[in-house]
Amino acid sequence: MAPSKSRDADCCSVNFLKYVLQIFNVVFLMAGGAVLGVGVWTLATRHWQLALLSTASYAVAAGALVAAGALALLGAPLGCVGVWREHRCLLLLFTFVLLLIFLLEAMAGVLSYVYQEQVYRELETSLNSTFLGAYRADPRRSAAIDLVQHQFRCCGAMRFEDWQYSEWRRSEAAGLNLVPDSCCKTVSQGCGRSSHPSNIHYSGCIYRLSEEIEGQLIVLGAVGLGICVLQVFGMVFSCCLYIKLKDVVDW
Structure with missing residues (x-):
């Protein structure tokens, strides 16, 4: 049977990981609010542009950001509780939420940049x-x-x-x-x-019209791809704390 480790064993202690994850959750919460705001603002102020498009790619990209932002606002408190109570199941759930948000933001970013190249041709048709x-x-x-x-x-x-x-x-x-x-x-x-x-x-x-839509798609793409990188760090630190807590005992 493997011996139990102290909280400060190895290169990253439990307390260090908890401190980093709590800072991450604050940044994560603000980023989620920004993502949600950009998505809602796009759908609310550009709905008349959506009515003139023959495909739903623009709306899907904005909707994915709305979903990602809403999940972030729900996931950040979950992460805080999991870290504070050192609850491994909550940490695991938090990691899956981060993964889902990462996929939604990456999808929104890639879809925005791909569709940006097709907007004029679609409108022309x-x-x-x-x-x-x-x-x-x-x-x-x-x-x-x-x-x-x-x-x-x-x-x-x-x-x-x-x-x-x-x-x-x-x-x-x-x-x-x-x-x-x-x-x-x-x-x-x-x-x-x-x-x-x-x-x-x-x-x-x-x-x-094509210039306006392309400009907004650049914004959606930058927000989606830029902020999804943040989730990668969150998943790494969350997994590290999850593994660390498995073998740690208090001294």
Whole structure:
């Protein structure tokens, strides 16, 4: 039978590991709050962009960060209790929580960077059909289109002339308008009746929209991949304390 070891045996004592893990838990809690905040902020303020995308990769990446942040806020107290009470089962559970958070953040980071390279091609394929077919037919997408055109000072997916081929333009809802009122430089009721460059924006929305989404994906990727490294240190120290407590006795 192997002899029991003291708390200060070997290179890392139990007290040292407990001290390091408690510091880690404080940093872990703050990082979890930051990850949760970035994910919630993205979903709350960029929901209109999600309505114009044909795939869910953007939403999945943001949702993974929300899940990781929520788990971190729950896992940090669990880790504190496990360390404080030197409870090996709680430490093991804490390690698995860290592993799950690591996987979620890594997934969000990798997905963000991979999707960033595909955003423009996706919009190039689907955005024009969304503009032409969904405007005024789909309230959620219609609101998103109006917001995009007004906020980015653009008109149409690729160019303002696209609107003449839209379902909306052929319907009675268009009235005398050549383009939606949200294309106008100064938005007012019926201002879309004139397509003169002094009245409406001529550039298509795909360019600014893709730049905006790509920029946000860089943020999601940096947060996901940057903070997931933190979980690796937590797992290492937690496993070390778990193993150390197996053979340690108080003297």
